[in-house]
Amino acid sequence: MNIKGRVWKFGDEISTDLMMPVSARYGKVPEGEAKFSCLSAIRPEFSRNVSPEDIVICGKHCGAGSSRPAPRLFVELKVGCIIAESFSHLFFRNAIAIGFPAIELQGISHEFKDGEQAEVVFEKGELRNLTSGKIMYFKPYPKIIQELFELGGVKALLKKEFINN
Amino acid sequence: MGMTIAEKILAKNSGLSKVEPGQIVIARIDRTRIVDYKAQDCYNVFKELGIKKVWDPKRILMVIEHHVPPSTQFHADSHVIARKFAREYGISLLELGRHGICHIAFIENGFARPGELVAAGDSHTCSYGAFNVAARGLGPDEMPYVLANGKLWFKVPETIRFELLGKLSPMVYAKDIILYVAGKFGTDVALSKSVEFVGETAKALPLSGRITIANMGIEIGAKFAIFEADEKTIKYVEEHTSDSFEPVKSDLDAHFSATYTVDVSNIGPMVACPYLVSNVKPIEEVEGITIQQFFIGSCTNGMIEDLRVAAMILNEKKVHPDSRLIIIPASTQIYLQALKEGLIEIFIESGAMVEGPACGLCGGDKGLLGKGERGLYSNNRNFKGRHGRGAEVYLASPATVAASAIKGKITDPRIFL
Numbered sequence: 325m326n327i328k329g330r331v332w333k334f335g336d337e338i339s340t341d342l343m344m345p346v347s348a349r350y351g352k353v354p355e356g357e358a359k360f361s362c363l364s365a366i367r368p369e370f371s372r373n374v375s376p377e378d379i380v381i382c383g384k385h386c387g388a389g390s391s392r393p394a395p396r397l398f399v400e401l402k403v404g405c406i407i408a409e410s411f412s413h414l415f416f417r418n419a420i421a422i423g424f425p426a427i428e429l430q431g432i433s434h435e436f437k438d439g440e441q442a443e444v445v446f447e448k449g450e451l452r453n454l455t456s457g458k459i460m461y462f463k464p465y466p467k468i469i470q471e472l473f474e475l476g477g478v479k480a481l482l483k484k485e486f487i488n489n
Numbered sequence: 490m491g492m493t494i495a496e497k498i499l500a501k502n503s504g505l506s507k508v509e510p511g512q513i514v515i516a517r518i519d520r521t522r523i524v525d526y527k528a529q530d531c532y533n534v535f536k537e538l539g540i541k542k543v544w545d546p547k548r549i550l551m552v553i554e555h556h557v558p559p560s561t562q563f564h565a566d567s568h569v570i571a572r573k574f575a576r577e578y579g580i581s582l583l584e585l586g587r588h589g590i591c592h593i594a595f596i597e598n599g600f601a602r603p604g605e606l607v608a609a610g611d612s613h614t615c616s617y618g619a620f621n622v623a624a625r626g627l628g629p630d631e632m633p634y635v636l637a638n639g640k641l642w643f644k645v646p647e648t649i650r651f652e653l654l655g656k657l658s659p660m661v662y663a664k665d666i667i668l669y670v671a672g673k674f675g676t677d678v679a680l681s682k683s684v685e686f687v688g689e690t691a692k693a694l695p696l697s698g699r700i701t702i703a704n705m706g707i708e709i710g711a712k713f714a715i716f717e718a719d720e721k722t723i724k725y726v727e728e729h730t731s732d733s734f735e736p737v738k739s740d741l742d743a744h745f746s747a748t749y750t751v752d753v754s755n756i757g758p759m760v761a762c763p764y765l766v767s768n769v770k771p772i773e774e775v776e777g778i779t780i781q782q783f784f785i786g787s788c789t790n791g792m793i794e795d796l797r798v799a800a801m802i803l804n805e806k807k808v809h810p811d812s813r814l815i816i817i818p819a820s821t822q823i824y825l826q827a828l829k830e831g832l833i834e835i836f837i838e839s840g841a842m843v844e845g846p847a848c849g850l851c852g853g854d855k856g857l858l859g860k861g862e863r864g865l866y867s868n869n870r871n872f873k874g875r876h877g878r879g880a881e882v883y884l885a886s887p888a889t890v891a892a893s894a895i896k897g898k899i900t901d902p903r904i905f906l
Contacts, residue, residue: 351563
């Protein structure tokens with residue numbers, strides 16, 4: 325799988341409160357519009373201007389805080405993947421659980437500027453900065469996570485196990 | 490080499506004699522819990538896949554508690570499904586009026602038992618570490634799997650230790666310790682790790698103080714935040730469950746990737762400033778900041794011990810005329826106890842508003858701050874936007890919140906000694 329798109333860069337400690345604010349949860353906005361609340365408090369134009377396969381790059385402790393399923397909004401916005409210096413373990417699980425790629429790569433914040441073009445080649449664990457030409461490498465997921473990911477997430481796994489039993 | 494608490498619990502529940510940090514295991518979950526509005530996600534998946542039973546109804550607790558009584562149609566409808574789910578699948582349900590914030594209710598109902606593994610919806614599930622439980626939060630997309638199968642993949646975490654030494658000064662509490670830790674070591678000091686809080690001070694802390702610290706484990710990134718079980722733990726758990734349990738301790742030769750020593754005798758009241766739990770300052774540096782809304786409650790600091798401290802300070806005093814103080818006991822049992830002890834009367838006499846048990850202001854959909862307002866809260870998060878757009882929240886202990894409510898500004902509680 326390859327993903328190619330514009331880089332949207334954010335800082336450290338981007339909480340799930342910022343990614344999925346309560347003000348747009350619980351039926352407070354019409355279905356399908358909640359995605360426009362994603363990161364709106366710090367970057368109002370992001371959710372309206374992001375294109376399919378664009379790549380979100382964050383700093384440390386990305387997805388901090390609440391267990392709410394913030395990766396769902398990135399999927400709705402058709403973001404290609406999220407890359408961060410480090411993730412909250414909850415956000416990471418929530419991403420994998422729905423088959424949304426979350427890649428941890430130390431030093432990433434120094435390798436991209438907002439608006440640059442990036443390409444991710446998952447099979448090779450390669451991340452390319454198409455603007456600067458630099459290539460970085462990330463570790464593949466452990467086997468169990470890779471399998472879960474390839475199935476499409478934990479619901480698909482449950483379905484598979486349930487039907488097999 | 491020996492194993493740490495988290496390693497031992499994960500090894501035992503994976504049927505392995507030994508595990509190491511970084512290893513991925515499939516572990517059996519001992520107990521889990523569902524929160525009201527999140528139950529519908531699970532129910533829908535169960536119905537879609539035709540799953541007719543949960544893995545073990547006795548090991549699952551459902552609580553109607555997060556946003557109660559419901560203020561949106563979404564929540565009201567989701568509670569209908571939660572009740573249906575509980576009824577159809579034989580899951581114990583704590584109904585309104587018999588409820589508590591899910592974490593406190595889980596503990597009060599004897600579900601937090603030493604040596605066990607818990608994975609459940611809500612990030613503050615790590616609170617049960619106060620009772621020697623390896624407990625972690627999950628998002629709603631993994632809960633159907635846990636409810637159906639009672640197992641889950643885990644990456645065995647590294648373990649770090651905080652050795653807490655020294656005696657706390659008057660008006661300084663567990664909340665000040667964990668805020669100090671977040672401020673000094675950062676919100677990612679324990680990122681994806683298991684943290685053990687040990688040492689003479691950890692042992693001296695009341696269970697409520699251990700809950701406060703374990704609860705905020707997630708705020709320093711922790712996967713698990715665990716205390717050793719002692720006579721206080723065992724007495725409490727034995728009073729709340731008749732099932733057997735087996736406390737777990739790290740081996741003497743276990744490997745800790747870091748050990749930090751914190752002398753709590755040097756710590757005073759601490760305040761986390763907007764918008765990070767690690768933006769912590771000693772109270773002297775923030776005294777005098779005007780606050781409009783004060784909150785004492787939440788799974789972090791809404792326990793009876795917290796209410797007693799608040800009542801001690803508020804007794805025969807008044808909340809500042811330009812401020813409002815909202816107090817929410819964390820559970821019905823705590824509410825009743827506070828009533829019996831006369832604490833509720835003290836709060837109301839002081840001019841505070843007392844609400845029934847719920848997440849309340851911490852949930853971010855109730856008691857919002859208006860634009861330009863400031864809050865001083867006893868809960869666990871002060872993130873941008875969480876408690877009202879254009880507002881700022883500071884975090885402190887119930888003592889600091891109560892003292893500050895009297896003055897209408899951030900105030901050192903030690904002036905009421």
